[in-house]
Amino acid sequence: MRFKFSIITIILLGLSVNVFAQNSSDEVKKILVEALSFSEQASYCANVKNILGFKAQDQTSSATLYRKVKNGEVFLRAEIPTKLTNVIIIITPEGRYQFSTDGGDIGRMNYTTSAQEPAYNVQMRYGSLKNVEEVTANKLITFSIDGETDFNGVACRKITARFPVDDESLSQIFKMSVEDIKNNRTRIEKSSPLVIEFLVGKDKPFIYSTVFYNLSGLKLLEKSLDQVTLIANIDDSKFEIPKKRHIKDIHNHEEWNALTERVVPENTETPEIRTLIYWVGKIIIALIVLVVIFVTIKKIKATMRKS
Numbered sequence: 001m002r003f004k005f006s007i008i009t010i011i012l013l014g015l016s017v018n019v020f021a022q023n024s025s026d027e028v029k030k031i032l033v034e035a036l037s038f039s040e041q042a043s044y045c046a047n048v049k050n051i052l053g054f055k056a057q058d059q060t061s062s063a064t065l066y067r068k069v070k071n072g073e074v075f076l077r078a079e080i081p082t083k084l085t086n087v088i089i090i091i092t093p094e095g096r097y098q099f100s101t102d103g104g105d106i107g108r109m110n111y112t113t114s115a116q117e118p119a120y121n122v123q124m125r126y127g128s129l130k131n132v133e134e135v136t137a138n139k140l141i142t143f144s145i146d147g148e149t150d151f152n153g154v155a156c157r158k159i160t161a162r163f164p165v166d167d168e169s170l171s172q173i174f175k176m177s178v179e180d181i182k183n184n185r186t187r188i189e190k191s192s193p194l195v196i197e198f199l200v201g202k203d204k205p206f207i208y209s210t211v212f213y214n215l216s217g218l219k220l221l222e223k224s225l226d227q228v229t230l231i232a233n234i235d236d237s238k239f240e241i242p243k244k245r246h247i248k249d250i251h252n253h254e255e256w257n258a259l260t261e262r263v264v265p266e267n268t269e270t271p272e273i274r275t276l277i278y279w280v281g282k283i284i285i286a287l288i289v290l291v292v293i294f295v296t297i298k299k300i301k302a303t304m305r306k307s
Contacts, residue, residue: 028143032159032198033136035205042206043068043234046225048078062226068234075239090239097241098250105248106241107255135161135196140169149199151208152226156199163194165215189215204230 047062066077076091086101096109135141146158163173170188171178181188188194193212200207209224241247 025142025144028145028159029136031145031157031200031205032143032161035198035200035207036136038205039207041069042230043232044206044225044228044230045234046228048225065225066234066238068239070236077238090241092239097247099242099245103245105246107250108247110249110251138173140164140173146197148202151199151224152228154208154228155202156208157202159198159200161196161198165189165194190218191220193220199224206230 044067046065046067048065049062063078063080065079066075068075073093074091075093076089078089080087080089088099088101090097097106098109099106141161141163144160144162146160149156149158164170167178167181167185170176170181174181174188174192176184192214194215195213195217197209197211197213198207199209206228208228209222211219211223212221213219
């Protein structure tokens with residue numbers, strides 16, 4: 001009887017631990033879902049290191065991002081400093097616009113885009129929010145709070161989402177057959193984000209950062225908003241299109257890039273100017289040498305006369 005009792009006790013304890021772990025994961029998931037809701041409704045000003053669609057080397061410093069939610073609609077403005085101009089992107093319910101601060105046409109996007117375009121996607125879910133929605137909707141992923149940390153002076157909870165790594169679960173997540181998962185496991189473990197870390201504010205549940213890791217813990221990608229200032233009301237003028245400037249409809253990605261494309265030439269001198277500078281330099285050096293020789297000869301002659 002004691003033996004049977006012990007077996008039953010162990011089974012019950014095991015079941016209770018599993019239930020507790022599941023509830024714990026669900027509670028953490030609930031915190032993340034609430035943070036998603038808060039972040040989607042937030043109006044704020046923030047810095048962004050790299051704007052999607054702009055090469056990092058073309059930006060001279062972090063871009064400034066303004067996001068406003070008004071009557072359920074989202075307005076977005078990004079100010080992107082590049083090498084020779086400042087690029088402005090404005091997204092409103094009426095459309096998406098891009099222009100330079102030094103004049104020229106205002107581009108109005110007139111084609112279907114994806115999240116990789118400079119204007120982001122139509123829902124304005126910049127950075128981590130779309131990822132949060134997808135992750136929290138997946139029942140196979142488990143969640144945990146792995147301590148607290150400071151993010152640019154803001155106390156945050158570190159919430160970790162972990163993907164299951166068995167063949168069956170990965171097959172469901174990546175929409176691949178089990179056989180394909182087995183054949184591509186090494187590549188999946190190296191290049192796929194199987195662990196995602198979210199930094200959620202303790203005081204206000206805003207999602208400040210999302211970091212993606214592979215199974216070995218190598219960082220694959222980081223999306224973050226720095227120096228976030230939550231603002232109750234951003235002036236509508238921030239999202240107005242400049243008047244008295246021609247609006248040009250943009251029909252493809254190439255036209256969109258060309259609209260505000262600025263190339264810093266490595267050398268603005270033409271071959272003719274470089275040749276002229278070369279020979280002028282040669283002549284100046286020759287004249288200096290002649291002057292030195294002339295002065296030296298005069299000094300020698302003067303010395304000889306005295307002697």
